[in-house]
Amino acid sequence: MKKKKKFNRYNILSIIMLAIFLALGAKLYYLQVLKGDYYKAQAETINSAKLVTVAAPRGLITDKNGIKLATETLGYxxxxxxxxxxxxxxxxxxxxxxxxxxxxxxxxxxxxxxFALKINPYRFEFPSNDAKGNQTLLLRFLKDRNLQLTILKAKFEGKKEEELNPSEKTALNNELLKLTPEQIYNKLLDKYKVKSGLASLNINATPDVIRRYLIIEDGISMNFFSDYKSINVATNMKLNTSLIFEQSLSDLQGFKVENQPMREYPYGQLASSVLGYISKINSADKSKYAEKGYDTSVDYVGTSGIEAAMEGNLKGVNGEKDINDDSVAIIKNTAHNKKAVPGKNVQLTLDANMQYATENALSTQMKTLQAAGTSGGDLDVSNATRAAAVAIDINTGGLLALVSLPGYNPNDFSTTQGLTEAQSQKYFNPDYEKMAKADGISSLTDYMFPIDKSIKGNTTLRKDKFDYYPKYLYNYATMSLIPSGSTFKPMTAIAGLEAGVINADSTYDDEGGYDMGGEDKIGGPNWNPFTTDGRNGIVNVVSAIRKSSNPFFMNVGQKLREKFGDDVLAKYAWMFGLGANPNSTSPGTGIEISENFGQVYNTVSQKNLSASQYLLSIEQDLTNGVSSSDGSKFPPIDLYDRDEDTNIVSDGKKLSEIKTQIKNYIRDSVKNGTFSKKNYVGLFKQLIAADPTYKKQKFTDVNINTVVTEVYYQSVQTGHGSLSLPYNMFIASIGQGMDNFTPLQMANYIATLANGGTRYKVHLVDNIKDSNGKLISQTKPVVIDKANMSAETRSLVMQGMNGVTGAGGGTDGTAYAALGDFPIPTGGKTGTAQFTESSIQNKIGRGDYAWYVGYAPADNPKIAISVVIFDGGYGADAAKVARGMYESYFKNDPRMKEYQNHYDIKLKRIK
Incomplete structure (x- = not known):
């Protein structure tokens, strides 16, 4: 009989270990054999994460009351x-x-x-109306697609572009620019094998169909080396379309339907002059934005207005998403996903309802003027197609309305579908020749819209020499520098009163003209190109403002000049924001968006301005080869700066240096009256010898002497000779000459006057909050300057301005017809400013600028406004716009109730 085995600890441990190994083996068999394919696929999915950008929503832009002017909507x-x-x-x-x-x-x-390359006809359309900028964008387009490689191989021994010297790089660019749009199009079709790809499809491959496939191939090619970024095939689709695609994705390899935030402007054109627009990052700026962390394949950036100025706040932080998360894998990989963070919200000082009322009043008045054709029976207003208006809180500097017309719809730019051909031409590439023909002025095409000869080799691109047609993307409220006309007269009154050359009792007999300096000066005794409406008789400072007496204020200008010199008027105007000391490094109103900043007459600025103007005129006449003095002709000479000038060297001197030296000489001749015929002759001979353009041309000594004589006539005899005339001060006193300001500056000047002399920094942004509503920053009023103006001076000037509208009594004010019966008393000043000399204005169909500036209420001002209508006739015509602005601002004032009932005023309210 056998003995039974006893279980000890050793046997038990062996059994446990055996069981463990059997379990491990079974598990390994299950994982590696039975489920091997599954886990292999899962591992490959996890380890081959393809991250795509999840665009962050831009922050909202709202008005002062929270009305959303720019928002985000979900796009398919x-x-x-x-x-x-x-x-x-x-x-x-x-x-x-x-x-x-x-x-x-x-x-x-x-x-x-x-895709910038269009067909029917073949052409390039870039989002810029700057011809030289478009040339840069074209070169970037060609080089991004490696079209320079063939040229490098054939003409530069296969060198890389970075190995070329400056002269060779210029030569390469010139070769690229020789390619026609049609040649480039065909090269890309070959590069992407588009026609061979279409050959297998049973379709009618028309040019438009071929281009559809080319667009996709080009997008793929441009993104291929960018971590396989996706390209947009269609944007902002209807929900129903997106669902159809969702159901078909199994048959559409590589395609996805994605929900992306899209910029939307709910009120279209409203406040476009403030909001600006966004656009895709163009190729020239990609490296700059990439350094800032942008995904240049999907991100949009602010291009103008608040969208551009507040880009750093409005732009959110992009997220990331693994494209494998949308695969058929059972377990999705979320390890690399990162949520997008929305941008900050920007609240403006703007009142959307007042903005709407201002735009509506301005547009209505422009249409009325166009339909009338003339104003006052003598001024042409048929081209009243542009205008601007500004309203400002006089106690903070916050802008309540800022309008530039014509405006545009920012929604045109906010989707990746691109501008239509008509939109692109409207915004960036106007065909002036075609437009002139349509408007019946084709006989003046070469005069009004000459070929732009500052672009070397250009034979087709024209420029609008007299600014005849409106520019939709141009902000006329902040960028237009135009003569202020009689709206400047209150400023002359302030200077005269504060300087002591006039007082409340000073009078002048206005006979309707003013002696500008005698027969040996501009035009003889009593010569005055800026006549008033007949004789005003005896006037003082108050009645002179009310009646807008030119002779009175010219006389004030003469008194100021005789006692204090030519710069005294400017010193007072600068305190009110009308211009700035020429030594100032960064003059401006302080507004967040782009602005120009105009200047009042002063000797330093007048010299600089005249030097620039006469140099421009000389450049143009030399390029045309015609003397402006006697009409004599000579071989054309090019003084315009060209990119290739730095690469052309003669006798150790660059062509660019020779041109610069000639132009500096011309500026000095205008400013100082200096002129050395010997130096000019020598420099022009150097220029002719250096520039290869003149190799086949024969310049005689007679030709060169004619050129030098032309330079002398314009720079010294005409340009420098005009600087010392008292005429400059006389016309500056009535807002003409070099007195050129923006509508924004004019509103700020009136605000400073109305509040007693405190000039605030102008601003549009009230506050910034994060996406959760937490306050990030709050704008507080900032004082830029305090004007030296006594209470008595302010009172006298405002008495005159109140009389303009009838608020001070009387009915003979120049704006009484427009505002005399308004229930809330206002003060203001009309102005009619010449665009250029009357004979030219009449020839080209341009008229005077119609100005109105004002404040309200007259007895305790709260807001200041400025209105200007280009080719708008008399200032009284612009004053009618002020009425609409005031109706909106004072809509809740008890004094408005009876007025609104009487006139049946029904203001549209934006909610």
Missing amino acids: NLTYTSTTDTTKDNKQLFTTLQKVFKILDDNKEVQTDN
Whole structure:
């Protein structure tokens, strides 16, 4: 009989270990054999994460009351992501695209088209109206697509572009610019094998169809080396279309429907002059924005207005998403996903309702003037197509309304579908020749819209020499420097009163003209190109403002000049923000968006301005080869700066240096009256010898002497000779000459006068909050300057301005017809300023600027305004716009109730 084995600790441990190994083996068998394929796929999915950018929503832009002027809406976008170079084998892609395009067409959706190369006719359309800037963008377009490689191989021994010297780089660029749009188009078709890809499809490959496929291939090529970024095929699709695509994605390899935030401007054109617009990052700026952390393949940036000025706040922080999360993997990889953080919200000082009322009143008045054709029976207002208006809180500097017309719809720029051909031409590429023909002025085409000869080799691009047509993206409220006309007279009154050359009892007999300096000066005794409406008789400072007496204020200007010199008027005007000391480094109103800053007459600025103006005139006449003094002709000479000038050297001197030296000489001749014929002759001979353009031309000594004589006539005899005339001070006193300001500056000047002399920094931004409503910053009023103005001076000037509207009694004020019966008393000043000399204005269909500036209420001002209508006739015409602005601002004032009932005023309220 056998003995039974006893279980001890050793046996038990062995059994446990055996069980463990059996379990491990079974698990390994399960994982590696039974589920091996599954876990292999999962591992590959996790380890091959393809991250795509999740665009962050931009911050909101609201008015002072929280009305949303720029917001975000959810857009349904169709995107394509490629992980292979499709130019090697695009048969499958084109088959898929055929299905995609059919769904888009069946549902009336538009393919995204930001491709700058257009057909029918072949051309490039870039988002810029600067010809030289467009040339830079064109070169970037060509080089991004490596079209320079063939040229480098054929003409530069296969060197890389960075290995070329400056002269060779210029030569390379010139060769690239010789390519026609049609040649470039065909090169890209070959590069991407578009026609061979389409050959296998049973479709009618029209030029428009071919280009649709080219757009996709180009987008893939441009993104291929950017971590396989997706490209937009269609944006902002309808929900129904997005659902159709969602159901079809299994047959559309590489395509996805993505929800992306889209910028939306709910009120269209409203406040476009303030908001600006956003756009895709152009190729020239990609490196700059990439350094700031932008994803240049998907991000939009502010291009103008508040969108641009507050870009750093409005731009959120992009997130990231693994594209494998949308795959059929059972377990999704979320390790790399990062949520997008929305941008900060910007609240403006703007009142959306007042902005709307101002835009409406201005637009209505422009249409009225155009329909009338003339104003006052003598001024042409048929081209009253541009205007601006500003309203400002006089106690803070906050802007309540800022209007520039014509405006534009920022929504045109906020989607990646791209501008239509009509929009692109309207905003960036106006065909002046075609427009002139349509308007019946084709006989003046070469005079009004000459070929822009500052662009070397240009034979087609024209410029609007007399600013005849409106520029939709130009902010006339902050950028237009125009003569202020009689609206400047209150400033002359302040200077005269504060300087002591006049007082409340000073009078002048206004006979309707003013002696500008005698027969040997401008035009003889009593010569005055700026006549008043007949004789005003005896006037003092108050009645002179009310009646707008030119002779009275010219006399004040003469008194100021005789006692204090030519710069005294400017010293007072600078305190009110009308210009600034020429030594000032960064003059401006302080507004956040782009602005120009005009200047009042002073000797230093007048010299600089005249030097620039006469140099420009000389450059143009020399390029045309015609003397302005006697009409004599000579071989054309080019003084314009060209990119290639730095690479052309003669006798150790660069062509660019020779041109610069000649132009500096011309400026000095205008400023100081200096002139050395010997030096000029020598420099022009150097220029002719250095510039290869003149190799086949024969310049005689007679030709060169004619050129030098022309330079002398314009720079010294005309330019420098005009600087010492008392005429400059006389016309500056009535807001003409070099007195050129923006409507924004004019509103700020009136605000400073109305509040007693405190000039505030102008601002549009009230506060900034994060996306959760937490306050980040609050704008507080900032004092820039305090004007030296006594209470008596302010009182006298405002008495005169109150009389203009009838608020001070009487009915003979120049704005009484427009504002005399308004229930809230206001003060103001009309102005009519010449664009240029009357004979030219009449020839080209340009008229006077119609100005109105004012404040309200007259007895305790709260706001100041300025209005200007280009080619708008008399200032009284602009004053009618002020009425609409005041109706909106004072809508809740008890004094307005009876007025609104009487006139049946129904103001549209924006909610």
